[in-house]
Amino acid sequence: MQRLKLAVAGLLAGMLAACASGPRVYTDVDPAADFGQFQTFAFIESAGKDTEARYQTLSGQRIEDAISSALEARGYRVDIRNPDILINFHLKTEEKTRTAPPVYVGGYYGYRSGMYVGWPGYVEPGYVDTYTEGTLTVDMVNRVTRQMVWEGTAVARVTSAVREAPNETVRSAVASIFAKYPFVAGSNVAVPLAQ
Numbered sequence: 476m477q478r479l480k481l482a483v484a485g486l487l488a489g490m491l492a493a494c495a496s497g498p499r500v501y502t503d504v505d506p507a508a509d510f511g512q513f514q515t516f517a518f519i520e521s522a523g524k525d526t527e528a529r530y531q532t533l534s535g536q537r538i539e540d541a542i543s544s545a546l547e548a549r550g551y552r553v554d555i556r557n558p559d560i561l562i563n564f565h566l567k568t569e570e571k572t573r574t575a576p577p578v579y580v581g582g583y584y585g586y587r588s589g590m591y592v593g594w595p596g597y598v599e600p601g602y603v604d605t606y607t608e609g610t611l612t613v614d615m616v617n618r619v620t621r622q623m624v625w626e627g628t629a630v631a632r633v634t635s636a637v638r639e640a641p642n643e644t645v646r647s648a649v650a651s652i653f654a655k656y657p658f659v660a661g662s663n664v665a666v667p668l669a670q
Contacts (some may be wrong), residue, residue, distance in 0.1 A: 497624045498631035519563045537646075542613060560616060
């Protein structure tokens with residue numbers, strides 16, 4: 476019984492640590508792309524804009540600023556007339572539900588069966604967890620070939636703390652994505668990623 480309690484406590488601690496470590500980040504790269512030819516960037520016209528009203532949202536402006544900072548830190552320069560790469564980004568939220576059925580933990584009959592009455596066990600209640608999940612995707616496109624060369628995606632829960640600190644949340648999400656981007660401007664050699 477003590478082992479079961481320790482195992483459950485360990486599992487819960489691991490889940491909390493995973494949640495606290497930041498968003499889950501996924502990346503994809505075109506292995507044929509020559510990143511050495513990229514030194515300048517610009518955002519596509521519709522990036523971060525409301526699709527119907529065609530204006531830039533506050534979230535869109537925050538994301539654009541954070542992406543610009545991340546790229547400039549890697550030596551890229553903004554060039555709105557003739558950029559080497561075009562940047563697009565998508566932000567979406569989705570309501571999610573996670574459930575777990577009740578778990579029956581069997582009884583214990585002691586070491587002398589028949590002499591003692593067995594402990595009947597218990598049921599761990601199941602749960603239903605409803606939450607909002609946010610996804611931010613950043614696309615890098617070769618302007619000349621119109622071919623996507625790199626994509627990074629961050630996925631995380633949208634909590635009240637996230638909603639109350641939008642600037643920090645956006646900077647953190649973009650930093651998490653670009654922590655997995657292995658190139659600097661004008662170089663085709665991937666630099667080691669920070670662990």
